[in-house]
Amino acid sequence: xxxxxxxxxxxxxxxxxxxxxxxxxxxxxxxxxxxxxxxxxxxxxxxxxxxxxxxxxxxxxxxxxxxxxxxxxxxxxxxxxxxxxxxxxxxxxxxxxxxxxxxxxxxxxxxxxxxxxxxxxxxxxxxxxxxxxxxxxxxxxxxxxxxxxxxxxxxxxxxxxxxxxxxxxxxxxxxxxxxxxxxxxxxxxxxxxxxxxxxxxxxxxxxxxxxxxxxxxxxxxxxxxxxxxxxxxxxxxxxxxxxxxxxxxxxxxxxxxxxxxxxxxxxxxxxxxxxxxxxxxxxxxxxxxxxxxxxxxxxxxxxxxxxxxxxxxxxxxxxxxxxxxxxxxxxxxxxxxxxxxxxxxxxxxxxxxxxxxxxxxxxxxxxxxxxxxxxxxxxxxxxxxxxxxxxxxxxxxxxxxxxxxxxxxxxxxxxxxxxxxxxxxxxxxxxxxxxxxxxxxxxxxx
Amino acid sequence: xxxxxxxxxxxxxxxxxxxxxxxxxxxxxxxxxxxxxxxxxxxxxxxxxxxxxxxxxxxxxxxxxxxxxxxxxxxxxxxxxxxxxxxxxxxxxxxxxxxxxxxxxxxxx
Numbered sequence: 206x207x208x209x210x211x212x213x214x215x216x217x218x219x220x221x222x223x224x225x226x227x228x229x230x231x232x233x234x235x236x237x238x239x240x241x242x243x244x245x246x247x248x249x250x251x252x253x254x255x256x257x258x259x260x261x262x263x264x265x266x267x268x269x270x271x272x273x274x275x276x277x278x279x280x281x282x283x284x285x286x287x288x289x290x291x292x293x294x295x296x297x298x299x300x301x302x303x304x305x306x307x308x309x310x311x312x313x314x315x316x317x318x319x320x321x322x323x324x325x326x327x328x329x330x331x332x333x334x335x336x337x338x339x340x341x342x343x344x345x346x347x348x349x350x351x352x353x354x355x356x357x358x359x360x361x362x363x364x365x366x367x368x369x370x371x372x373x374x375x376x377x378x379x380x381x382x383x384x385x386x387x388x389x390x391x392x393x394x395x396x397x398x399x400x401x402x403x404x405x406x407x408x409x410x411x412x413x414x415x416x417x418x419x420x421x422x423x424x425x426x427x428x429x430x431x432x433x434x435x436x437x438x439x440x441x442x443x444x445x446x447x448x449x450x451x452x453x454x455x456x457x458x459x460x461x462x463x464x465x466x467x468x469x470x471x472x473x474x475x476x477x478x479x480x481x482x483x484x485x486x487x488x489x490x491x492x493x494x495x496x497x498x499x500x501x502x503x504x505x506x507x508x509x510x511x512x513x514x515x516x517x518x519x520x521x522x523x524x525x526x527x528x529x530x531x532x533x534x535x536x537x538x539x540x541x542x543x544x545x546x547x548x549x550x551x552x553x554x555x556x557x558x559x560x561x562x563x564x565x566x567x568x569x570x571x572x573x574x575x576x577x578x579x580x581x582x583x584x585x586x587x588x589x590x591x592x593x594x595x596x597x598x599x600x601x602x603x604x605x606x607x608x609x610x611x612x613x614x615x616x617x618x619x620x621x622x623x624x625x626x627x628x629x630x631x632x633x634x635x636x637x638x639x640x641x642x643x644x645x646x647x648x649x650x651x
Numbered sequence: 652x653x654x655x656x657x658x659x660x661x662x663x664x665x666x667x668x669x670x671x672x673x674x675x676x677x678x679x680x681x682x683x684x685x686x687x688x689x690x691x692x693x694x695x696x697x698x699x700x701x702x703x704x705x706x707x708x709x710x711x712x713x714x715x716x717x718x719x720x721x722x723x724x725x726x727x728x729x730x731x732x733x734x735x736x737x738x739x740x741x742x743x744x745x746x747x748x749x750x751x752x753x754x755x756x757x758x759x760x
Contacts, residue, residue: 478697478698478700479698479700487691487695488695488698489690489694489695489696490696490698491673491674491698492723535671536670536671537673537705538698538699538703538723539723539726540700540724541725541726545653547666547667577698580693635690635693636694
């Protein structure tokens with residue numbers, strides 16, 4: 206298994222997901238979920254691995270749920286999981302118009318870090334990172350969390366000052382990062398060219414316990430754990446309208462019929478504007494394609510994640526050996542899931558300056574995901590003008606790393622109406638001028 | 652490849668020759684605007700799947716700003732028109748209706 210992504214893995218995801226929603230019988234499987242273990246592998250080997258249970262139940266929508274979550278990506282599934290685990294709310298449906306984990310969850314570059322400048326960001330991203338540390342054990346599902354270290358290169362004097370400031374802020378926030386010298390950079394990443402020519406490496410912000418994880422497994426692991434708690438995951442079911450009465454949400458119209466609910470959580474990334482429209486409010490965000498690409502697989506040459514924000518590119522090596530490269534967003538709204546071609550050239554041209562060996566590699570695949578970007582480049586986890594309706598959106602170019610923290614905080618917000626993790630991320634912060642200005646960290650590259 | 656015809660100089664410009672300037676026809680109310688209006692002006696944006704009206708600048712060409720109508724799902728450009736206007740020309744709206752029956756954008760349709 207690779208921790209990657211892209212078209213090939215997404216195709217694999219779809220096969221896997223479709224298998225799960227087209228069983229021979231429509232009878233819901235009510236047998237308890239069996240734990241994954243070394244013993245289970247041995248046991249299943251006796252029948253040629255043909256009798257593994259489905260990872261999650263097929264579910265048909267009931268008429269009514271306490272909570273309906275729209276969007277079965279990482280954030281939606283994590284929300285459902287923590288609603289069940291932390292608050293005992295399991296009469297929950299997660300509705301997905303396509304297949305589970307088939308949007309940005311299956312399209313990102315799998316980077317996990319929490320070296321943010323502002324306190325609210327550091328809190329939620331560090332919560333997420335710490336949950337990733339034990340996620341495989343918690344979910345009984347191997348998400349291949351690999352804390353291999355994330356390095357953010359400082360290639361101008363301004364960046365040096367910025368990252369020194371971030372390192373100090375992180376120390377106060379309890380996030381373990383430090384500023385390292387060019388010599389240490391070269392020791393960790395021997396393939397790097399420190400000298401420039403345009404942008405010499407002057408140091409880097411280094412977070413040792415940051416890294417990556419297998420993105421599909423995060424979605425699948427949450428889905429399996431949700432299903433085991435009795436939460437229904439309903440795929441291929443598009444929401445077509447939001448039902449309301451006297452300013453309160455009462456349910457959703459879907460392609461599989463109306464479903465009523467007490468509370469509604471909208472967790473649909475690039476499609477947030479559409480859903481907000483149905484619910485009757487507007488959002489301060491726009492959707493743009495963000496793209497990534499991978500090279501042919503090569504032998505291990507780089508064992509951490511490197512981000513170069515000045516030249517704008519970031520890179521890691523997958524377990525399969527491909528160099529995974531994150532590119533830029535288009536400068537205009539779009540829903541094409543591919544992005545502009547010239548960004549590929551810009552990204553690769555920039556990275557070749559810092560990693561000359563890349564010039565010999567062939568690029569295999571390129572793809573895009575639709576990211577929803579807010580005015581201050583920070584997410585929205587908030588109540589909405591429609592009572593009982595909550596929205597989790599605006600993660601922009603960096604949502605994967607936040608999945609567990611976002612689910613944790615959003616579940617608390619939905620269950621209790623208040624969460625210390627999400628308080629600052631209210632959609633009213635724009636009107637109040639209380640921005641969480643992460644333009645240094647979030648506006649450029651994740 | 653995304654190309655627009657610049658209504659100022661007539662050049663068919665590829666997107667690398669242009670700079671995207673965001674949503675078109677945003678109205679600033681005031682003085683004495685309500686909080687709602689001011690928040691809307693600063694932050695709230697149309698985010699349509701389909702017909703969208705935008706500002707673009709022919710930055711590596713004649714340097715002029717202009718307006719464009721484009722589909723965000725297919726990248727089809729319906730047409731461009733000069734910046735010195737508060738709303739799209741009628742013939743462009745008719746052309747969009749022909750191609751996307753039932754479309755709407757803010758109070759246009």
